[in-house]
Amino acid sequence: MAVSLAGTENAEDRNLEAEMTALGRRARAAAARLADAPTDAKNEALRAAAAALRADAELILAANRRDLATATGRTMTPAMIDRLTLDPRRIEAMAVGLEEVAALPDPVGLIDSVVSRPNGLQIEKVRVPLGVIGIIYESRPNVTADAAALCLKAGNAAILRGGSESAQSSAAILAALARGLEAAGLPADAVQRVPSQDRAAVGLMLRLDQYIDVIIPRGGKSLIERVAAEARIPVLKHLDGICHVYVDKAADLAKARAIVLNAKLRRTGVCGAAETLLVDRPVAASHLVPILADLIAAGCEIRGDAATQALDDRVKPATEEDWSTEYLAPILSVRIVDGVDAAIAHIAAYGSQHTDSIVTEDAAAAERFLARVDSAIVIHNASTQFADGGEFGMGAEIGISTGRLHARGPVGVAELTSYKYRVRGTGQIRP
Structure with a gap:
């Protein structure tokens, strides 16, 4: 027929x-x-x-x-x-x-x-x-x-x-x-x-x-x-890759700098590229300032909230639309948040349930993030660019499923x- x-x-x-x-x-x-x-x-x-x-x-x-x-x-x-x-x-x-x-x-x-x-x-x-x-x-x-x-x-x-x-x-x-x-x-x-x-x-x-x-x-x-x-x-279905990295107050600075830079800029056009960086307020000065310097030096445009702009005058103001945008380009939106629960709430509001990562040495905060973030892939202390079937030992992949039925993830x-x-x-x- x-x-x-x-x-x-x-x-x-x-x-x-x-x-x-x-x-x-x-x-x-x-x-x-x-x-x-x-x-x-x-x-x-x-x-x-x-x-x-x-x-x-x-x-x-x-x-x-x-x-x-x-x-x-x-x-x-x-x-x-x-x-x-x-x-x-x-x-x-x-x-x-x-x-x-x-x-x-x-x-x-x-x-x-x-x-x-x-x-x-x-x-x-x-x-x-x-x-x-x-x-x-x-x-x-x-x-x-x-x-x-x-x-x-x-x-x-x-x-x-x-x-x-x-x-x-x-x-x-x-x-x-x-x-x-x-x-x-x-x-x-x-x-x-x-x-x-x-x-x-x-x-x-x-x-x-x-x-x-x-x-x-x-x-x-x-x-x-x-x-x-x-x-x-x-x-x-494979929807947008609006992926987040959350840098917790207990994050190791060296790990955070390396992970954020890789998550955003290793390849900006892949669905596992980070599009939003969330940083815990207590480490905004100590951690976010050098992270911003790394990103800007590497050619990344930063769009931040008012608190982020106050840390570096090269940061452009973020709009509401930025938080839900998959740039697939060297652009990153940055927001300072009040702890892991605020980071989880932001991801729930703006994310695409693709891949999200927490950087922290606090095991309890990591487990809370891994349990409560409702994404196909949740990561502790590693780049979001590991969202890939080959990296999971699957060989090639067709895509990352962000749905819940039949298959989820790679x-x-x-x-x-x-x-x-x-x-x-x-x-x-x-x-």
């Missing part, structure tokens, strides 16, 4: 509708084959795809240069350009990511629990693939490789819809992945790209509930909101499975 573009008489739209329906059918057929594919075959496909990425590095870089040349005529932030840009190091990182996923345990078929009932029934809870996963992302061509690897290892087929900015890069990466699948005797249709950059294709994809089991959007707030509003399919291989119950009997009937 085709997905309907109700009311349209446009031949181009009807062709796109037919293409999307055919794409879904092929993905469903591939998912059926992958569901019971041997672990060795999946691992062989991933290793062969890694080798193909390395062999095609120059082709991929050339495609990326074409994407970048096109992007210069569009309105793109430095963070978006950084995400779009590939170089030999990033291609090698993609290839290594595929190999790391190949080395991970296969979650499919793992038995989570076994229950023996008094009537003799044996009930097993066993891990199974989700099926077909639709992934919509913006200007990150590396997501093409990461998403494909994770879906494949978990026995899922993937339909990918990358941003138009990265179309040529993603196509070149996908060609290498397809060679890896074919080398292992697995269907190349296990990973497919949406054939059009038309926005109508996204709308059609969000209504392919006959073929797609889960949608994972990875991108800006407008993309996430559109997917959540239009999808007929369950959505695994979405790796295990999070791309569901489960079913296998019940073994010896002739029992229910009275």
Whole structure:
């Protein structure tokens, strides 16, 4: 059954509708084959795809240069350009990511629990693939490789819809992945790209509930909101990364300076970058002054409350909007607060339930923060930039889920499975 573009008489739209329906059918057929594919075959496909990425590095870089040349005529932030840009190091990182996923345990078929009932029934809870996963992302061509690897290892087929900015890069990466699948005797249709950059294709994809089991959007707030509003399919959401670092009165100054600088400036365009710094009032002078000096010297713009401005005349006034802004740029909002409870209250009011960190040597304050901050990732004495599946030992990740259902935090291989119950009997009937 085709997905309907109700009311349209446009031949181009009807062709796109037919293409999307055919794409879904092929993905469903591939998912059926992958569901019971041997672990060795999946691992062989991933290793062969890694080798193909390395062999095609120059082709991929050339495609990326074409994407970048096109992007210069569009309105793109430095963070978006950084995400779009590939170089030999990033291609090698993609290839290594595929190999790391190949080395991970296969979650499919793992038995989570076994229950023996008094009537003799044996009930097993066993891990199974989700099926077909639709992934919509913006200007990150590396997501093409990461998403494909994770879906494949978990026995899922993937339909990918990358941003138009990265179309040529993603196509070149996908060609290498397809060679890896074919080398292992697995269907190349296990990973497919949406054939059009038309926005109508996204709308059609969000209504392919006959073929797609889960949608994972990875991108800006407008993309996430559109997917959540239009999808007929369950959505695994990744909202803004409004991440906080709270420097407590019991913080070690050297740790605090290093953690804040890294959390904000290691890479400003990633979702785990800190966007707000909260500092306990008793250490505003002793701790915040040198931290501000570090950040400003490194090229970071500071937007602070009145108390922060009083400590350094280079600090710009923060507006109410700043506290809920994901800058993805070398800009940091700073507020002085009255203790850990005030920091927790600020995070609850303005945060996005992504990643938040406390710097303190007070174990009780740390435990209070870790217990009461309702975020997917909460951290003690470390940078928020550890919000990454690779750093969690998961290999590549599709994103950080900020929701509460099915998966939360880094979405790796295990999070791309569901489960079913296998019940073994010896002739029992229910009275």
